[in-house]
Amino acid sequence: MDGLGRMRFCTHESMALFLFLLLLVVSGTVADEDAFIGVNIGTDLSNMPSPTQVVALLKAQQIRHVRLYDADRAMLLALANTGIRVTVSVPNDQLLGIGQSNATAANWVARNVLAHIPATNITAIAVGSEVLTTLPNAAPVLVSALKFIHSALVAANLDSQIKVSTPHSSSIILDSFPPSQAFFNRSWEPVMVPLLKFLQSTSSYLMLNVYPYYDYMQSNGVIPLDYALFRPLPPNKEAVDANTLLHYTNVFDAVVDAAFFAMSYLNCTNIPLVVLESGWPSKGDSSEPDATIDNANTYNSNLIRHVLNNTGTPKHPGIAVSTYIYELYNEDLRPGSVSEKNWGLFDENGMPIYILHLTGSGTVLANDTTNQTYCVARDGADPKMLQAALDWACGPGKVDCSPLLQGQPCSEPDNVVAHATYAFDAYYHQMAMGQGTCYFNGVATITTTDPSHGSCKFPGSAGRNNTFINGTSLAPSSNSTSSGCQSQYFYSSGALMSSMIIGILVWSAVLL
Numbered sequence: 001m002d003g004l005g006r007m008r009f010c011t012h013e014s015m016a017l018f019l020f021l022l023l024l025v026v027s028g029t030v031a032d033e034d035a036f037i038g039v040n041i042g043t044d045l046s047n048m049p050s051p052t053q054v055v056a057l058l059k060a061q062q063i064r065h066v067r068l069y070d071a072d073r074a075m076l077l078a079l080a081n082t083g084i085r086v087t088v089s090v091p092n093d094q095l096l097g098i099g100q101s102n103a104t105a106a107n108w109v110a111r112n113v114l115a116h117i118p119a120t121n122i123t124a125i126a127v128g129s130e131v132l133t134t135l136p137n138a139a140p141v142l143v144s145a146l147k148f149i150h151s152a153l154v155a156a157n158l159d160s161q162i163k164v165s166t167p168h169s170s171s172i173i174l175d176s177f178p179p180s181q182a183f184f185n186r187s188w189e190p191v192m193v194p195l196l197k198f199l200q201s202t203s204s205y206l207m208l209n210v211y212p213y214y215d216y217m218q219s220n221g222v223i224p225l226d227y228a229l230f231r232p233l234p235p236n237k238e239a240v241d242a243n244t245l246l247h248y249t250n251v252f253d254a255v256v257d258a259a260f261f262a263m264s265y266l267n268c269t270n271i272p273l274v275v276l277e278s279g280w281p282s283k284g285d286s287s288e289p290d291a292t293i294d295n296a297n298t299y300n301s302n303l304i305r306h307v308l309n310n311t312g313t314p315k316h317p318g319i320a321v322s323t324y325i326y327e328l329y330n331e332d333l334r335p336g337s338v339s340e341k342n343w344g345l346f347d348e349n350g351m352p353i354y355i356l357h358l359t360g361s362g363t364v365l366a367n368d369t370t371n372q373t374y375c376v377a378r379d380g381a382d383p384k385m386l387q388a389a390l391d392w393a394c395g396p397g398k399v400d401c402s403p404l405l406q407g408q409p410c411s412e413p414d415n416v417v418a419h420a421t422y423a424f425d426a427y428y429h430q431m432a433m434g435q436g437t438c439y440f441n442g443v444a445t446i447t448t449t450d451p452s453h454g455s456c457k458f459p460g461s462a463g464r465n466n467t468f469i470n471g472t473s474l475a476p477s478s479n480s481t482s483s484g485c486q487s488q489y490f491y492s493s494g495a496l497m498s499s500m501i502i503g504i505l506v507w508s509a510v511l512l
Contacts, residue, residue: 090128170255376444
């Protein structure tokens with residue numbers, strides 16, 4: 001289809017110049033607005049916290065934007081007078097009724113929005129969820145549902161305050177790489193064209209769910225894990241769009257830009273985008289080996305920094321792409337694989353599943369307690385892997401392991417787990433608790449529990465062994481015979497022994 005054929009979808013040819021100027025204005029406006037991080041609040045928990053407990057957690061974590069999967073009255077009442085910006089949702093099972101009746105839509109708005117405004121700061125309505133891919137029989141009434149909901153807001157003079165949209169799965173975008181060649185599944189054009197036209201005419205935004213985890217899992221090894229997790233890539237590993245020469249360093253940006261290009265294919269170039277769901281599971285079954293706490297922490301920490309830094313995407317650098325993390329709680333009642341139940345940042349008691357590393361990212365999600373975290377041996381880690389990691393830390397890692405020698409404060413308990421924990425934590429603090437410095441090929445993990453015991457004080461605890469000053473390890477002298485850096489440690493019948501070379505070759509290339 002040629003450009004003139006596509007132009008009729010969102011504009012008229014005579015409006016081209018006007019829309020170009022409008023694009024400049026809208027783009028400038030969006031770029032001037034700071035991006036935000038929100039969270040989704042699912043409720044499929046055996047012991048779902050009460051609305052007041054949920055709001056208390058939101059306040060403690062300084063979360064200012066939330067998305068509800070319904071419009072629960074108790075939750076909306078609990079959110080009243082907090083200033084938290086709320087996106088409420090029309091569940092899929094109510095979509096057909098609302099899409100077929102203006103009166104039904106008006107009643108829904110009256111009951112679920114007007115009854116709570118202005119005390120509860122409702123700023124958006126998500127109509128349905130991934131309707132085109134999960135409830136295709138309702139697709140013909142989707143745009144009608146949006147229009148009817150919007151009409152009710154217009155009647156209440158709330159249309160400028162509350163935006164109406166519908167979240168899509170990123171799977172409606174075909175050929176998403178290179179992004180410049182992406183387009184929406186053409187079978188959905190009868191829906192997408194009037195939908196984009198509606199978003200444009202109401203100054204709303206496209207809602208997109210972006211899950212690099214699934215893109216990575218379904219790529220059969222084509223997508224590198226580091227590329228999915230926002231980990232730094234060498235320039236020669238970055239993905240380059242041959243048509244635009246734009247460099248992509250992560251899956252998230254590539255998918256978002258694919259959506260922008262898909263909209264531009266239909267000549268809609270001035271519609272903002274909000275990512276309504278994105279995250280990474282912290283636990284999976286045997287077929288999901290990369291659903292781990294470390295990867296979930298890495299992805300969400302890096303995503304939050306990426307968004308709050310107003311980095312934008314290669315196609316739209318500096319333009320905000322606000323994002324809602326999926327999700328606040330682990331949902332143990334969700335059907336499906338183990339990972340489906342483990343996307344949360346917190347458990348039902350409000351305890352963090354892992355400690356996000358968000359130094360310099362602001363105050364949102366204040367469970368960043370980086371100054372009180374420790375790096376310890378992971379439960380159940382292979383002893384040989386622990387031994388190799390211990391050898392590396394006390395050797396090439398330049399950790400002073402002398403406190404582990406016989407008669408020193410941390411020599412007991414005399415086992416590889418305890419000694420590896422000390423070495424891991426020393427290295428972690430020696431490297432200023434930087435992202436990725438508590439990994440050790442997967443046998444280490446971060447905890448908020450101080451592993452210090454007796455006279456053995458770990459780096460980062462209130463006390464220190466005399467080998468540490470201001471949290472920095474004192475490098476042992478090169479001729480020291482009692483220094484941990486001159487020897488490697490392994491265990492035989494519980495005895496601590498030293499070896500000059502065992503493990504160095506094995507672990508010299510470890511990825512930390």
